[in-house]
Amino acid sequence: MIYFQIGIFAHMKKYLKIFQNRLAVGLEYRSNIVSSLILDLFSLSSILLLWFAVYREHHEISGFTFSEAILYYSLVLFVGSFTYVPISDELGYEIREGALSSYLLKPFKISIDAFCRAVASKINYVFVTFPVYFIIMCVFAYYFGPIRSITLTSLMIGICMTLVGFFLHFLLDLVFTWSAFWIGDVWTFKHFKNIVFLVFGGIIFPLEFVSGWLRILFEILPFKYMYYIPVSYILSKRGTEHIIPDLMGAVLWGGVFIIVSNILWNRGLKKFEAYGG
Numbered sequence: 001m002i003y004f005q006i007g008i009f010a011h012m013k014k015y016l017k018i019f020q021n022r023l024a025v026g027l028e029y030r031s032n033i034v035s036s037l038i039l040d041l042f043s044l045s046s047i048l049l050l051w052f053a054v055y056r057e058h059h060e061i062s063g064f065t066f067s068e069a070i071l072y073y074s075l076v077l078f079v080g081s082f083t084y085v086p087i088s089d090e091l092g093y094e095i096r097e098g099a100l101s102s103y104l105l106k107p108f109k110i111s112i113d114a115f116c117r118a119v120a121s122k123i124n125y126v127f128v129t130f131p132v133y134f135i136i137m138c139v140f141a142y143y144f145g146p147i148r149s150i151t152l153t154s155l156m157i158g159i160c161m162t163l164v165g166f167f168l169h170f171l172l173d174l175v176f177t178w179s180a181f182w183i184g185d186v187w188t189f190k191h192f193k194n195i196v197f198l199v200f201g202g203i204i205f206p207l208e209f210v211s212g213w214l215r216i217l218f219e220i221l222p223f224k225y226m227y228y229i230p231v232s233y234i235l236s237k238r239g240t241e242h243i244i245p246d247l248m249g250a251v252l253w254g255g256v257f258i259i260v261s262n263i264l265w266n267r268g269l270k271k272f273e274a275y276g277g
Helices: 002-027 030-054 066-083 087-096 100-104 110-144 152-181 187-200 213-220 228-234 240-276
Strands: none
Touching: 030 066, 066 110, 066 152, 066 228, 087 110, 087 152, 087 187, 110 152, 152 187, 152 228, 152 240
């Protein structure tokens, strides 16, 4: 029992060191974080201009007033800074260039190293961008009044769902990452993923704006967990009766992503070894 506990502690210490290294490396690229933030704010302004024109003729659309729509899109950017995972960009490139061999010789699991990368990048990004988003919320409150739809309960539920969205996106990105064993350029998947998130994740419009079979499709697919669901809970637009079904759906999709990523990893590793050996 003592040896088992020592082994667990040694593994935790090893991965903690990996996380610290990833965190330090991420701090060296603060300029990339700032440029990403500028692009996000530019996209937000473009979307807001579009909906400003729409709301000129409508006081309310699908339960959203103009001020609620602005708050929704602002929170989409903020939540997305937590849930978006770009691991497939870096790891996919390393697989294509054969740099994966150096990881295979090291005494740790690559998937856990990838998770450490993702968490470290989130901490670095939020540390740099949080003051900007805080200013945006203050400006919103100044022009539109207090944000009454956000309560302590809705905020806590939204934070929990944001963490769920992050884990789910990480598992999905692992699927894209291991597909690099067969596909030379995973950038195609990156653009495809971004387009899917724009439409089915609730970035361009809340899911309340659609109905019928299209709304059912949106609810079935997992992409809503990364943006729409956390923001909806924060704004009290999604009732607490949806929490259990949403968590069950996230667990189901997470299991699917884990199975698919393990299959791709095991088969891809054999292909990679055959290619390199």
